[in-house]
Every structure is written in C-alpha cells, then in structure tokens.
Amino acid sequence: TQLLEQSPQFLSIQEGENLTVYCNSSSVFSSLQWYRQEPGEGPVLLVTVVTGGEVKKLKRLTFQFGDARKDSSLHITAAQPGDTGLYLCAGANTGNQFYFGTGTSLTVIP
Amino acid sequence: DTGVSQDPRHKITKRGQNVTFRCDPISEHNRLYWYRQTLGQGPEFLTYFQNEAQLEKSRLLSDRFSAERPKGSFSTLEIQRTEQGDSAMYLCASSLAVSRVNEKLFFGSGTQLSVL
Numbered sequence: 001t002q003l004l005e006q007s008p009q010f011l012s013i014q015e016g017e018n019l020t021v022y023c024n025s026s027s028v029f030s031s032l033q034w035y036r037q038e039p040g041e042g043p044v045l046l047v048t049v050v051t052g053g054e055v056k057k058l059k060r061l062t063f064q065f066g067d068a069r070k071d072s073s074l075h076i077t078a079a080q081p082g083d084t085g086l087y088l089c090a091g092a093n094t095g096n097q098f099y100f101g102t103g104t105s106l107t108v109i110p
Numbered sequence: 111d112t113g114v115s116q117d118p119r120h121k122i123t124k125r126g127q128n129v130t131f132r133c134d135p136i137s138e139h140n141r142l143y144w145y146r147q148t149l150g151q152g153p154e155f156l157t158y159f160q161n162e163a164q165l166e167k168s169r170l171l172s173d174r175f176s177a178e179r180p181k182g183s184f185s186t187l188e189i190q191r192t193e194q195g196d197s198a199m200y201l202c203a204s205s206l207a208v209s210r211v212n213e214k215l216f217f218g219s220g221t222q223l224s225v226l
Contacts, residue, residue, distance in 0.1 A: 004152075033215075041203050041215025043153070088152050089217075093123070097166065098143070098215060100152035 003027050004089055004101035012107040013079055018084045021087055027100045029091035032065055032072045033098070037053040077110045112136075112191055114218035116202050122224045123192055130188045131221045135204030140141045142185050143215065145201040159185060160207075199223075210214055 004025045014017055023032070031050045036042035045057050049065035049072065056063045060083075062075040072089055089101040115134040123129050135142050140161050145153035156175065157167045161182040174192075179185040189196055199222050203215040 006152075009150075016117065017121045031212075040222075041219050042203070043215075044217070045214050048212065048214070086150070090152075092213070097155050099155070100145070103150060104149060 003099045004091055006087075006089060006096070006101040007105045008021050009102065010105050011109075012109065014102075015080060015110050016018060019076050019079060019106070020039075021076075023072045023089035023101050025070050025091060025092070027093065027097075028069050029093055030069070031092045032069070033090045034063055034072070034074055035088040035090060038084075038086060043086075043088055072088055076106075079106075081108045084108050087108070102103050111202070114202055114204050114216050116200075116218035116221050118221055119219065120222045120224075120226065123196075124226050125194060126189065126191055128190045129192060129223065130186055131200055131223075133185045133187070133202030133204075134220060135185070135202070136206075136216055139204035139206045139216070140182070141205045141207050141213070142179055143203040143205075144185070144187050145203065147199045147201055147220070156187070157202075187225075192223075194225045197223055197225045 007022045016043045033048045034046045037043040047063045052067045052069045054065045060077045064073050084107050087104045092098050117132045124216050142159045144156040147153040155168050157177045159179040162179050174190045177187045198221040201216045203219045205215050207213045
C-alpha cells in the first residue's frame, strides 16, 4: 500500500530549468527521506528531514518538510542531465517500515 | 566497505518454479529489508530483519514468499511456485540503526526477476 503520493509522475525538462517535485500523504511521519534511483540500480539516499518546516540544501537541491510532517518537496535549480533519474520520497512512522512514494521520473534534456 | 551485494542480478524462470535470491548487507549493519519494485514505481515493503529476527512481514505478501537471515548476516528470499505477477525488481537494503529518525538505508542493485 502506497501511503505517499508523488507528483508529477513524469517530468521532462530542458537543461537549466528549475523544477519542484511534491510528496504528499495524509499520515504523519517521524522523518522523511528523499532518494534518487538510476535504471538498474538501487535507490541512493539524498537527504533526511526530521523537523516540521525543516529546509535542507544539497548543492542545487532544496528539500523541505511540511510543518505538519505530512508532506515534502524537492526543488532543483538549474537542472542538469546528471539529475536524470527516479526520485523517491520515503516516510518513516513509529513502526519499522519505510513507506516509499510512487516516484517521479525526471528527464533533463541537454 | 563493499556495499550491499545481491545475487543474482537477473533471474529468468518459468511459471511454477521456485527461485531464491541472496543479499549480503554491509558488515555490521543490524537491519535488513527486502522490497519489491515494478517499473517506474516506488519500492514496496516485503519484510524486515533486526539481526536474525524477522520482525515484520507485509500483509500483502503471499505465503509463497519466505525470507531468512540465519546468522544475522546475509539473507535469502525464496519465492515458491512463481507466478507471472511476481516479475519485478527485488531490492535488499541494510542499515545500522542507532535511532529511527537517523536511520539510513543502503540499497543493493537488486535482482530482476522475470517469470515466463
């Protein structure tokens, strides 16, 4: 069961453009992670956000955790072809599972 | 540290056959997860181990699926009487969990299963 909905599902943009990916849920999470996955490989962790309203930056990537800890966003500035991949959010609740989102497939065209 | 290793990378089998996948986690990682992923979708939780104990199993998981982690190191995932709907990427992840909020999952490259 997917408790985290991501939007958009697919995104194709030109190099240099900005974009935002959203991760929404009706559930509250103790923490939320963002991963990037390339074809044929496993997801790689980008960031973990823990506090409601928290903002973290990783070079051109900005991650925000919603105040109520139910949603998150990933903003990429001046996208590059190397940013191409499947972006996944994953929420941790009080149990032992990490629930992954439905994924956003990003293609950056040179 | 060589990372999480999964074997085989690809498996093609006929419907009704049994298959077994292996996962070698990062040394000293106490937690091990199995996920299933279909193309373009997010990973779906299957089961989870803390050391050798299987602590949680997805309610969606058929009884044809079984996983073990006998010595708290490597793990195996077996699928009996495979069906075409079992075709997917099977991902293993490990972590050294000090606290829940700081837990980081390290994934292997997965085993791609195709059931003909």
